[in-house]
Amino acid sequence: MIIDAWAQHSTLRHSQDPMFKSLRRWTGEEAPTHELPVGITVAKMDEAGVSKSLISAWVAPHNVMISNDEVANFVNQYPDRLIGVGSVNISKPVQAVAEIRRCVDELGFKGIRVLPWLWELPPTDRLFYPIYTACCDLGIPFCTQIGHTGPLMSSEVGRPIYLDRVALDFPELVIVGGHIGYPWTDEAIAVATKHVNVYIDTSAYTVKRYPPQLVEYMNSHGREKVLFGTNYPMITPAKALHGIEKLNMAPDAQQLFLGRNAQRVFRIIE
Numbered sequence: 001m002i003i004d005a006w007a008q009h010s011t012l013r014h015s016q017d018p019m020f021k022s023l024r025r026w027t028g029e030e031a032p033t034h035e036l037p038v039g040i041t042v043a044k045m046d047e048a049g050v051s052k053s054l055i056s057a058w059v060a061p062h063n064v065m066i067s068n069d070e071v072a073n074f075v076n077q078y079p080d081r082l083i084g085v086g087s088v089n090i091s092k093p094v095q096a097v098a099e100i101r102r103c104v105d106e107l108g109f110k111g112i113r114v115l116p117w118l119w120e121l122p123p124t125d126r127l128f129y130p131i132y133t134a135c136c137d138l139g140i141p142f143c144t145q146i147g148h149t150g151p152l153m154s155s156e157v158g159r160p161i162y163l164d165r166v167a168l169d170f171p172e173l174v175i176v177g178g179h180i181g182y183p184w185t186d187e188a189i190a191v192a193t194k195h196v197n198v199y200i201d202t203s204a205y206t207v208k209r210y211p212p213q214l215v216e217y218m219n220s221h222g223r224e225k226v227l228f229g230t231n232y233p234m235i236t237p238a239k240a241l242h243g244i245e246k247l248n249m250a251p252d253a254q255q256l257f258l259g260r261n262a263q264r265v266f267r268i269i270e
Helices: 018-027 038-048 068-077 093-105 126-138 162-169 185-194 212-218 237-241 251-265
Strands: 003-007 052-056 064-066 082-086 111-113 142-145 175-178 198-201
Touching: 003 175, 003 251, 038 052, 038 068, 038 082, 038 237, 052 068, 068 082, 068 093, 082 093, 093 126, 111 126, 126 142, 126 162, 162 175, 162 185, 175 185, 185 198, 185 212
Parallel strands: 003 052, 052 082, 082 111, 111 142, 142 175, 175 198
Antiparallel strands: none
16 A cells, blocks of 8 residues: 655645745646646546545645645545645634644544744744644644745754654654655654654655665664655656665565555554
8 A cells, every 4th residue: 555645636726826936947837727626636646556645735824725624625525545634824823723623523634734934933833832732632643844945935944853842842742744854854864763753754755866864764773754755746646656666675664665654653544
C-alpha cells in the first residue's frame, strides 16, 4: 500500500492565489482556470499506484483557500481513497479548538495542518499551543511544514529545531514535518531521532532531490520515521515516485516509507 501523506485537491482560490506564482516557475504549468473534478486527483493516484492520499485544507490569515467542508466533500466522493486533514485560523484559539473537534468528530479527519510561514510565526508561538492541546486531546497528528518555503515568504519560521521545544512541551503530540526540512535536513533528522513522536514527510521533493543523509536515515535507524508525500498538485504521485528503485532501500524499509509509517501515524485502517 502506498499512502501520500501530504496532498491537496485544489480549489481555484488555492491554485490561483498570487503567492503560488513563484512555484509555477519550477513546474512550468499555468494555474487552472476552472474547478477540477476530484476524479482527476484520484486518476493521478491510480497512475502511480497510490492507494490513499491525505488531502489538506488550507486556512491562511486573511482567507480560506480550501475549507474543511470542501475537503469533507472531496473525501465523501472517494471515501476509500481520500482522507481529510483539516486546518484552522490560529489567531482565534477558541474557535480553532472547536473547529478541530468538529473536523475529527463530525468530518472524520485524521489530522490538522497549520503552516508557520503562512502566519509568519514559529511553531513555538503561543497561538499554536491551543492547537497542540486539541490534537493531543483528540489523538490526531499535528502536520506542518519544515524547511524552505517555495512561495516568497520567510523560511526561518520553518527551522526544524523549533519542533524540539514543541515536542518537549507536548511529548504526547504526534508531529509530522513536511517538505524534508531542507536546507536544515540534519536538524530535522536530529529532532525526529530525539523525539519518539516526531516524523518527517518527503512532500514537495522528487526522489532525485532527497538529501543523501535523509536517504541513509530512511534506510537505517530512521526507517520508521519518514513518510512518503507529494504536495500534489505541485508534484504528481508518478513524478514523486520516479526513480525510487535507485535509492536501493531494503524491501522492509521501502514498505515502511511508502505506506506503513503513514498507516501507523494516522491510524489508517485498510
